[in-house]
Amino acid sequence: MTDVTLYHWEPNANSGKPMLALMExxxxxxxxxxxxxxxxxxxxEYLAINPQGTIPAMTHRGAWGSRVLTESTAIMEYVNAAFPGPDLMPADAQDRWRVRWWMKFMDQWLGPSFSMIGWSVFVGPRVRERDPEELAAAIERIPLPERRAAWKKAISGEFSxxxxxxxxxxxALGIARLEEELGKRDYVGSNAYSLAxxxxxxSTYSLPLSQPDLASKEKTPNIMRWLKRVYEREAVGKTWAMGKTDMxxxxxxxxxxxV
Known part of the structure:
Protein backbone atom coordinates (compact mmCIF):
# COMPACT_ATOMS: atom_id res chain seq x y z
CA MET A 1 0.00 0.00 0.00
CA THR A 2 1.44 3.33 -1.07
CA ASP A 3 1.95 6.23 1.34
CA VAL A 4 0.85 8.80 -1.24
CA THR A 5 -2.64 9.36 -2.63
CA LEU A 6 -3.26 11.96 -5.29
CA TYR A 7 -6.75 13.30 -5.89
CA HIS A 8 -6.82 14.64 -9.44
CA TRP A 9 -8.77 15.17 -12.64
CA GLU A 10 -7.21 14.90 -16.11
CA PRO A 11 -3.40 14.99 -16.41
CA ASN A 12 -3.38 18.58 -17.66
CA ALA A 13 -3.28 22.04 -16.08
CA ASN A 14 -3.33 21.96 -12.26
CA SER A 15 -4.02 18.24 -11.82
CA GLY A 16 -1.27 17.30 -14.23
CA LYS A 17 1.45 19.16 -12.36
CA PRO A 18 1.76 16.92 -9.26
CA MET A 19 0.94 13.84 -11.35
CA LEU A 20 3.92 14.48 -13.58
CA ALA A 21 6.20 15.51 -10.70
CA LEU A 22 5.47 12.21 -8.92
CA MET A 23 6.09 10.28 -12.13
CA GLU A 24 9.39 12.06 -12.78
CA GLU A 45 -16.22 12.61 0.34
CA TYR A 46 -13.73 14.96 -1.26
CA LEU A 47 -14.56 17.98 0.90
CA ALA A 48 -13.47 15.83 3.85
CA ILE A 49 -10.02 15.83 2.23
CA ASN A 50 -9.97 19.42 0.97
CA PRO A 51 -12.76 21.62 2.39
CA GLN A 52 -12.11 24.27 -0.28
CA GLY A 53 -13.23 21.83 -2.96
CA THR A 54 -10.34 22.54 -5.32
CA ILE A 55 -8.25 19.95 -7.13
CA PRO A 56 -5.68 18.52 -6.93
CA ALA A 57 -4.95 17.45 -3.36
CA MET A 58 -2.41 14.97 -2.06
CA THR A 59 -2.13 12.98 1.16
CA HIS A 60 1.21 11.68 2.41
CA ARG A 61 1.43 9.24 5.31
CA GLY A 62 4.57 8.80 7.38
CA ALA A 63 5.86 8.31 10.90
CA TRP A 64 4.57 11.80 11.74
CA GLY A 65 1.01 10.88 10.72
CA SER A 66 -0.82 12.01 7.59
CA ARG A 67 -0.36 15.28 5.73
CA VAL A 68 -2.87 16.86 3.38
CA LEU A 69 -1.37 19.08 0.70
CA THR A 70 -3.20 21.41 -1.68
CA GLU A 71 -2.28 23.94 -4.41
CA SER A 72 -0.64 22.27 -7.39
CA THR A 73 2.64 24.20 -7.62
CA ALA A 74 3.24 23.94 -3.88
CA ILE A 75 2.57 20.19 -4.08
CA MET A 76 5.20 19.90 -6.84
CA GLU A 77 7.80 21.62 -4.67
CA TYR A 78 6.88 19.35 -1.75
CA VAL A 79 7.23 16.25 -3.93
CA ASN A 80 10.62 17.37 -5.17
CA ALA A 81 11.89 18.06 -1.63
CA ALA A 82 10.29 15.12 0.20
CA PHE A 83 11.21 12.19 -2.05
CA PRO A 84 14.41 10.78 -3.56
CA GLY A 85 14.90 10.78 -7.29
CA PRO A 86 16.04 13.30 -9.88
CA ASP A 87 16.12 16.86 -8.57
CA LEU A 88 13.57 18.96 -10.43
CA MET A 89 15.00 22.28 -9.20
CA PRO A 90 18.34 23.55 -10.54
CA ALA A 91 21.28 24.04 -8.17
CA ASP A 92 22.19 27.52 -9.41
CA ALA A 93 20.49 30.32 -7.44
CA GLN A 94 19.65 32.43 -10.50
CA ASP A 95 18.22 29.41 -12.30
CA ARG A 96 16.06 28.61 -9.25
CA TRP A 97 14.82 32.19 -9.25
CA ARG A 98 14.02 31.93 -12.94
CA VAL A 99 12.13 28.65 -12.46
CA ARG A 100 10.02 30.20 -9.71
CA TRP A 101 9.48 33.36 -11.77
CA TRP A 102 8.03 31.33 -14.64
CA MET A 103 5.86 29.24 -12.34
CA LYS A 104 4.41 32.40 -10.80
CA PHE A 105 3.91 33.93 -14.25
CA MET A 106 1.94 30.86 -15.30
CA ASP A 107 -0.05 30.44 -12.08
CA GLN A 108 -1.06 34.05 -11.54
CA TRP A 109 -1.05 35.70 -14.95
CA LEU A 110 -1.07 33.36 -17.97
CA GLY A 111 -2.72 30.23 -16.56
CA PRO A 112 -6.05 31.91 -15.72
CA SER A 113 -6.33 33.08 -19.33
CA PHE A 114 -5.72 29.58 -20.67
CA SER A 115 -8.29 28.39 -18.14
CA MET A 116 -10.95 30.90 -19.20
CA ILE A 117 -10.58 29.91 -22.84
CA GLY A 118 -10.66 26.22 -21.93
CA TRP A 119 -13.75 26.63 -19.78
CA SER A 120 -15.56 28.50 -22.54
CA VAL A 121 -14.84 25.95 -25.28
CA PHE A 122 -14.66 22.64 -23.34
CA VAL A 123 -15.83 22.58 -19.72
CA GLY A 124 -18.86 24.84 -20.07
CA PRO A 125 -20.39 23.13 -23.13
CA ARG A 126 -19.81 19.67 -21.62
CA VAL A 127 -21.45 20.51 -18.30
CA ARG A 128 -24.23 22.55 -19.89
CA GLU A 129 -25.78 19.36 -21.26
CA ARG A 130 -26.89 18.27 -17.79
CA ASP A 131 -30.23 18.89 -16.08
CA PRO A 132 -30.50 22.61 -15.10
CA GLU A 133 -31.86 21.90 -11.62
CA GLU A 134 -29.10 19.38 -10.97
CA LEU A 135 -26.53 21.93 -12.13
CA ALA A 136 -27.96 24.66 -9.91
CA ALA A 137 -27.79 22.37 -6.89
CA ALA A 138 -24.22 21.35 -7.74
CA ILE A 139 -23.11 24.98 -8.06
CA GLU A 140 -24.63 25.88 -4.70
CA ARG A 141 -22.47 23.19 -3.06
CA ILE A 142 -19.26 24.89 -4.22
CA PRO A 143 -17.55 26.19 -1.05
CA LEU A 144 -15.65 29.17 -2.51
CA PRO A 145 -17.83 32.05 -3.77
CA GLU A 146 -15.34 33.00 -6.48
CA ARG A 147 -15.43 29.43 -7.82
CA ARG A 148 -19.24 29.49 -7.80
CA ALA A 149 -19.15 32.65 -9.89
CA ALA A 150 -16.63 31.15 -12.33
CA TRP A 151 -18.66 27.98 -12.76
CA LYS A 152 -21.85 29.96 -13.37
CA LYS A 153 -20.10 31.98 -16.08
CA ALA A 154 -18.61 28.89 -17.71
CA ILE A 155 -21.87 26.98 -17.76
CA SER A 156 -23.97 29.86 -19.04
CA GLY A 157 -21.33 31.12 -21.47
CA GLU A 158 -21.30 34.52 -19.80
CA PHE A 159 -17.63 35.39 -20.12
CA SER A 160 -17.79 38.89 -21.56
CA ALA A 172 -0.54 35.72 -27.35
CA LEU A 173 1.87 37.70 -25.18
CA GLY A 174 2.70 34.64 -23.06
CA ILE A 175 3.42 32.48 -26.11
CA ALA A 176 5.70 35.17 -27.53
CA ARG A 177 7.55 35.47 -24.22
CA LEU A 178 7.93 31.70 -23.90
CA GLU A 179 9.25 31.48 -27.47
CA GLU A 180 11.86 34.12 -26.62
CA GLU A 181 12.86 32.34 -23.40
CA LEU A 182 13.26 28.97 -25.11
CA GLY A 183 15.56 30.58 -27.65
CA LYS A 184 18.04 31.15 -24.80
CA ARG A 185 18.14 27.64 -23.32
CA ASP A 186 16.80 24.13 -23.83
CA TYR A 187 14.23 24.31 -21.06
CA VAL A 188 12.17 26.92 -19.24
CA GLY A 189 14.21 28.57 -16.53
CA SER A 190 17.43 26.61 -16.94
CA ASN A 191 19.24 24.21 -19.26
CA ALA A 192 17.86 21.25 -17.30
CA TYR A 193 14.30 19.94 -17.11
CA SER A 194 12.61 21.35 -14.01
CA LEU A 195 9.34 22.06 -12.23
CA ALA A 196 8.91 25.07 -14.51
CA SER A 203 -1.14 24.21 -19.90
CA THR A 204 0.63 24.45 -23.27
CA TYR A 205 0.84 20.81 -24.40
CA SER A 206 -1.81 21.35 -27.09
CA LEU A 207 -0.79 24.77 -28.39
CA PRO A 208 -0.44 23.58 -32.02
CA LEU A 209 -4.10 22.50 -31.88
CA SER A 210 -5.61 25.11 -29.57
CA GLN A 211 -3.66 28.15 -30.85
CA PRO A 212 -2.57 27.29 -34.42
CA ASP A 213 -2.48 30.97 -35.36
CA LEU A 214 0.07 31.63 -32.61
CA ALA A 215 2.08 28.39 -32.25
CA SER A 216 3.50 26.26 -35.07
CA LYS A 217 6.80 24.99 -36.43
CA GLU A 218 7.06 28.13 -38.55
CA LYS A 219 5.95 30.71 -35.98
CA THR A 220 7.35 29.27 -32.75
CA PRO A 221 10.17 26.83 -33.58
CA ASN A 222 11.67 27.08 -30.08
CA ILE A 223 8.40 26.13 -28.40
CA MET A 224 7.92 23.26 -30.81
CA ARG A 225 11.42 21.91 -30.13
CA TRP A 226 10.75 22.16 -26.40
CA LEU A 227 7.38 20.43 -26.70
CA LYS A 228 9.05 17.61 -28.60
CA ARG A 229 11.64 17.15 -25.84
CA VAL A 230 8.96 17.05 -23.17
CA TYR A 231 6.62 14.77 -25.12
CA GLU A 232 9.43 12.25 -25.49
CA ARG A 233 9.90 11.87 -21.72
CA GLU A 234 8.78 8.51 -20.37
CA ALA A 235 7.06 10.08 -17.37
CA VAL A 236 4.95 12.28 -19.64
CA GLY A 237 3.69 9.30 -21.64
CA LYS A 238 2.83 7.38 -18.47
CA THR A 239 1.04 10.35 -16.95
CA TRP A 240 -1.09 11.08 -19.99
CA ALA A 241 -2.04 7.41 -20.30
CA MET A 242 -4.08 8.01 -17.13
CA GLY A 243 -6.43 10.43 -18.89
CA LYS A 244 -10.11 9.51 -19.31
CA THR A 245 -11.56 12.26 -21.51
CA ASP A 246 -10.92 13.29 -25.10
CA MET A 247 -8.10 15.52 -23.78
CA VAL A 259 7.58 13.72 -32.16
Missing amino acids: KGVPFASHYIDMLQFDQHKP AEEMAESRRRV DINIFN AARYSLVMEGI
Whole structure:
Protein backbone atom coordinates (compact mmCIF):
# COMPACT_ATOMS: atom_id res chain seq x y z
CA MET A 1 0.00 0.00 0.00
CA THR A 2 1.44 3.33 -1.07
CA ASP A 3 1.95 6.23 1.34
CA VAL A 4 0.85 8.80 -1.24
CA THR A 5 -2.64 9.36 -2.63
CA LEU A 6 -3.26 11.96 -5.29
CA TYR A 7 -6.75 13.30 -5.89
CA HIS A 8 -6.82 14.64 -9.44
CA TRP A 9 -8.77 15.17 -12.64
CA GLU A 10 -7.21 14.90 -16.11
CA PRO A 11 -3.40 14.99 -16.41
CA ASN A 12 -3.38 18.58 -17.66
CA ALA A 13 -3.28 22.04 -16.08
CA ASN A 14 -3.33 21.96 -12.26
CA SER A 15 -4.02 18.24 -11.82
CA GLY A 16 -1.27 17.30 -14.23
CA LYS A 17 1.45 19.16 -12.36
CA PRO A 18 1.76 16.92 -9.26
CA MET A 19 0.94 13.84 -11.35
CA LEU A 20 3.92 14.48 -13.58
CA ALA A 21 6.20 15.51 -10.70
CA LEU A 22 5.47 12.21 -8.92
CA MET A 23 6.09 10.28 -12.13
CA GLU A 24 9.39 12.06 -12.78
CA LYS A 25 10.57 11.36 -9.23
CA GLY A 26 9.50 7.72 -9.46
CA VAL A 27 7.17 8.02 -6.45
CA PRO A 28 4.44 5.33 -6.32
CA PHE A 29 1.04 6.87 -5.66
CA ALA A 30 -2.58 5.83 -5.46
CA SER A 31 -4.59 7.65 -8.11
CA HIS A 32 -8.01 8.89 -7.01
CA TYR A 33 -9.78 10.31 -10.06
CA ILE A 34 -12.00 13.31 -9.30
CA ASP A 35 -14.37 13.90 -12.22
CA MET A 36 -14.60 17.66 -12.37
CA LEU A 37 -17.37 17.52 -14.96
CA GLN A 38 -19.49 15.59 -12.45
CA PHE A 39 -18.61 18.03 -9.63
CA ASP A 40 -16.89 15.26 -7.64
CA GLN A 41 -14.67 17.92 -6.08
CA HIS A 42 -17.68 19.39 -4.27
CA LYS A 43 -19.06 16.15 -2.87
CA PRO A 44 -18.77 15.39 0.87
CA GLU A 45 -16.22 12.61 0.34
CA TYR A 46 -13.73 14.96 -1.26
CA LEU A 47 -14.56 17.98 0.90
CA ALA A 48 -13.47 15.83 3.85
CA ILE A 49 -10.02 15.83 2.23
CA ASN A 50 -9.97 19.42 0.97
CA PRO A 51 -12.76 21.62 2.39
CA GLN A 52 -12.11 24.27 -0.28
CA GLY A 53 -13.23 21.83 -2.96
CA THR A 54 -10.34 22.54 -5.32
CA ILE A 55 -8.25 19.95 -7.13
CA PRO A 56 -5.68 18.52 -6.93
CA ALA A 57 -4.95 17.45 -3.36
CA MET A 58 -2.41 14.97 -2.06
CA THR A 59 -2.13 12.98 1.16
CA HIS A 60 1.21 11.68 2.41
CA ARG A 61 1.43 9.24 5.31
CA GLY A 62 4.57 8.80 7.38
CA ALA A 63 5.86 8.31 10.90
CA TRP A 64 4.57 11.80 11.74
CA GLY A 65 1.01 10.88 10.72
CA SER A 66 -0.82 12.01 7.59
CA ARG A 67 -0.36 15.28 5.73
CA VAL A 68 -2.87 16.86 3.38
CA LEU A 69 -1.37 19.08 0.70
CA THR A 70 -3.20 21.41 -1.68
CA GLU A 71 -2.28 23.94 -4.41
CA SER A 72 -0.64 22.27 -7.39
CA THR A 73 2.64 24.20 -7.62
CA ALA A 74 3.24 23.94 -3.88
CA ILE A 75 2.57 20.19 -4.08
CA MET A 76 5.20 19.90 -6.84
CA GLU A 77 7.80 21.62 -4.67
CA TYR A 78 6.88 19.35 -1.75
CA VAL A 79 7.23 16.25 -3.93
CA ASN A 80 10.62 17.37 -5.17
CA ALA A 81 11.89 18.06 -1.63
CA ALA A 82 10.29 15.12 0.20
CA PHE A 83 11.21 12.19 -2.05
CA PRO A 84 14.41 10.78 -3.56
CA GLY A 85 14.90 10.78 -7.29
CA PRO A 86 16.04 13.30 -9.88
CA ASP A 87 16.12 16.86 -8.57
CA LEU A 88 13.57 18.96 -10.43
CA MET A 89 15.00 22.28 -9.20
CA PRO A 90 18.34 23.55 -10.54
CA ALA A 91 21.28 24.04 -8.17
CA ASP A 92 22.19 27.52 -9.41
CA ALA A 93 20.49 30.32 -7.44
CA GLN A 94 19.65 32.43 -10.50
CA ASP A 95 18.22 29.41 -12.30
CA ARG A 96 16.06 28.61 -9.25
CA TRP A 97 14.82 32.19 -9.25
CA ARG A 98 14.02 31.93 -12.94
CA VAL A 99 12.13 28.65 -12.46
CA ARG A 100 10.02 30.20 -9.71
CA TRP A 101 9.48 33.36 -11.77
CA TRP A 102 8.03 31.33 -14.64
CA MET A 103 5.86 29.24 -12.34
CA LYS A 104 4.41 32.40 -10.80
CA PHE A 105 3.91 33.93 -14.25
CA MET A 106 1.94 30.86 -15.30
CA ASP A 107 -0.05 30.44 -12.08
CA GLN A 108 -1.06 34.05 -11.54
CA TRP A 109 -1.05 35.70 -14.95
CA LEU A 110 -1.07 33.36 -17.97
CA GLY A 111 -2.72 30.23 -16.56
CA PRO A 112 -6.05 31.91 -15.72
CA SER A 113 -6.33 33.08 -19.33
CA PHE A 114 -5.72 29.58 -20.67
CA SER A 115 -8.29 28.39 -18.14
CA MET A 116 -10.95 30.90 -19.20
CA ILE A 117 -10.58 29.91 -22.84
CA GLY A 118 -10.66 26.22 -21.93
CA TRP A 119 -13.75 26.63 -19.78
CA SER A 120 -15.56 28.50 -22.54
CA VAL A 121 -14.84 25.95 -25.28
CA PHE A 122 -14.66 22.64 -23.34
CA VAL A 123 -15.83 22.58 -19.72
CA GLY A 124 -18.86 24.84 -20.07
CA PRO A 125 -20.39 23.13 -23.13
CA ARG A 126 -19.81 19.67 -21.62
CA VAL A 127 -21.45 20.51 -18.30
CA ARG A 128 -24.23 22.55 -19.89
CA GLU A 129 -25.78 19.36 -21.26
CA ARG A 130 -26.89 18.27 -17.79
CA ASP A 131 -30.23 18.89 -16.08
CA PRO A 132 -30.50 22.61 -15.10
CA GLU A 133 -31.86 21.90 -11.62
CA GLU A 134 -29.10 19.38 -10.97
CA LEU A 135 -26.53 21.93 -12.13
CA ALA A 136 -27.96 24.66 -9.91
CA ALA A 137 -27.79 22.37 -6.89
CA ALA A 138 -24.22 21.35 -7.74
CA ILE A 139 -23.11 24.98 -8.06
CA GLU A 140 -24.63 25.88 -4.70
CA ARG A 141 -22.47 23.19 -3.06
CA ILE A 142 -19.26 24.89 -4.22
CA PRO A 143 -17.55 26.19 -1.05
CA LEU A 144 -15.65 29.17 -2.51
CA PRO A 145 -17.83 32.05 -3.77
CA GLU A 146 -15.34 33.00 -6.48
CA ARG A 147 -15.43 29.43 -7.82
CA ARG A 148 -19.24 29.49 -7.80
CA ALA A 149 -19.15 32.65 -9.89
CA ALA A 150 -16.63 31.15 -12.33
CA TRP A 151 -18.66 27.98 -12.76
CA LYS A 152 -21.85 29.96 -13.37
CA LYS A 153 -20.10 31.98 -16.08
CA ALA A 154 -18.61 28.89 -17.71
CA ILE A 155 -21.87 26.98 -17.76
CA SER A 156 -23.97 29.86 -19.04
CA GLY A 157 -21.33 31.12 -21.47
CA GLU A 158 -21.30 34.52 -19.80
CA PHE A 159 -17.63 35.39 -20.12
CA SER A 160 -17.79 38.89 -21.56
CA ALA A 161 -16.26 39.89 -24.87
CA GLU A 162 -13.81 42.07 -22.94
CA GLU A 163 -12.76 39.19 -20.66
CA MET A 164 -12.23 36.82 -23.59
CA ALA A 165 -10.30 39.47 -25.53
CA GLU A 166 -8.01 40.08 -22.55
CA SER A 167 -7.42 36.34 -22.15
CA ARG A 168 -6.52 36.02 -25.83
CA ARG A 169 -4.19 39.03 -25.52
CA ARG A 170 -2.43 37.47 -22.56
CA VAL A 171 -2.12 34.10 -24.29
CA ALA A 172 -0.54 35.72 -27.35
CA LEU A 173 1.87 37.70 -25.18
CA GLY A 174 2.70 34.64 -23.06
CA ILE A 175 3.42 32.48 -26.11
CA ALA A 176 5.70 35.17 -27.53
CA ARG A 177 7.55 35.47 -24.22
CA LEU A 178 7.93 31.70 -23.90
CA GLU A 179 9.25 31.48 -27.47
CA GLU A 180 11.86 34.12 -26.62
CA GLU A 181 12.86 32.34 -23.40
CA LEU A 182 13.26 28.97 -25.11
CA GLY A 183 15.56 30.58 -27.65
CA LYS A 184 18.04 31.15 -24.80
CA ARG A 185 18.14 27.64 -23.32
CA ASP A 186 16.80 24.13 -23.83
CA TYR A 187 14.23 24.31 -21.06
CA VAL A 188 12.17 26.92 -19.24
CA GLY A 189 14.21 28.57 -16.53
CA SER A 190 17.43 26.61 -16.94
CA ASN A 191 19.24 24.21 -19.26
CA ALA A 192 17.86 21.25 -17.30
CA TYR A 193 14.30 19.94 -17.11
CA SER A 194 12.61 21.35 -14.01
CA LEU A 195 9.34 22.06 -12.23
CA ALA A 196 8.91 25.07 -14.51
CA ASP A 197 8.71 22.80 -17.55
CA ILE A 198 6.15 20.58 -15.82
CA ASN A 199 4.09 23.59 -14.79
CA ILE A 200 4.04 25.23 -18.19
CA PHE A 201 3.78 22.06 -20.29
CA ASN A 202 0.55 21.05 -18.61
CA SER A 203 -1.14 24.21 -19.90
CA THR A 204 0.63 24.45 -23.27
CA TYR A 205 0.84 20.81 -24.40
CA SER A 206 -1.81 21.35 -27.09
CA LEU A 207 -0.79 24.77 -28.39
CA PRO A 208 -0.44 23.58 -32.02
CA LEU A 209 -4.10 22.50 -31.88
CA SER A 210 -5.61 25.11 -29.57
CA GLN A 211 -3.66 28.15 -30.85
CA PRO A 212 -2.57 27.29 -34.42
CA ASP A 213 -2.48 30.97 -35.36
CA LEU A 214 0.07 31.63 -32.61
CA ALA A 215 2.08 28.39 -32.25
CA SER A 216 3.50 26.26 -35.07
CA LYS A 217 6.80 24.99 -36.43
CA GLU A 218 7.06 28.13 -38.55
CA LYS A 219 5.95 30.71 -35.98
CA THR A 220 7.35 29.27 -32.75
CA PRO A 221 10.17 26.83 -33.58
CA ASN A 222 11.67 27.08 -30.08
CA ILE A 223 8.40 26.13 -28.40
CA MET A 224 7.92 23.26 -30.81
CA ARG A 225 11.42 21.91 -30.13
CA TRP A 226 10.75 22.16 -26.40
CA LEU A 227 7.38 20.43 -26.70
CA LYS A 228 9.05 17.61 -28.60
CA ARG A 229 11.64 17.15 -25.84
CA VAL A 230 8.96 17.05 -23.17
CA TYR A 231 6.62 14.77 -25.12
CA GLU A 232 9.43 12.25 -25.49
CA ARG A 233 9.90 11.87 -21.72
CA GLU A 234 8.78 8.51 -20.37
CA ALA A 235 7.06 10.08 -17.37
CA VAL A 236 4.95 12.28 -19.64
CA GLY A 237 3.69 9.30 -21.64
CA LYS A 238 2.83 7.38 -18.47
CA THR A 239 1.04 10.35 -16.95
CA TRP A 240 -1.09 11.08 -19.99
CA ALA A 241 -2.04 7.41 -20.30
CA MET A 242 -4.08 8.01 -17.13
CA GLY A 243 -6.43 10.43 -18.89
CA LYS A 244 -10.11 9.51 -19.31
CA THR A 245 -11.56 12.26 -21.51
CA ASP A 246 -10.92 13.29 -25.10
CA MET A 247 -8.10 15.52 -23.78
CA ALA A 248 -5.98 12.36 -23.91
CA ALA A 249 -6.79 12.01 -27.61
CA ARG A 250 -5.84 15.64 -28.10
CA TYR A 251 -2.48 14.94 -26.46
CA SER A 252 -1.94 12.00 -28.82
CA LEU A 253 -2.75 14.11 -31.88
CA VAL A 254 -0.17 16.72 -30.92
CA MET A 255 2.44 14.08 -30.07
CA GLU A 256 2.02 12.41 -33.45
CA GLY A 257 2.54 15.75 -35.15
CA ILE A 258 5.71 16.82 -33.39
CA VAL A 259 7.58 13.72 -32.16
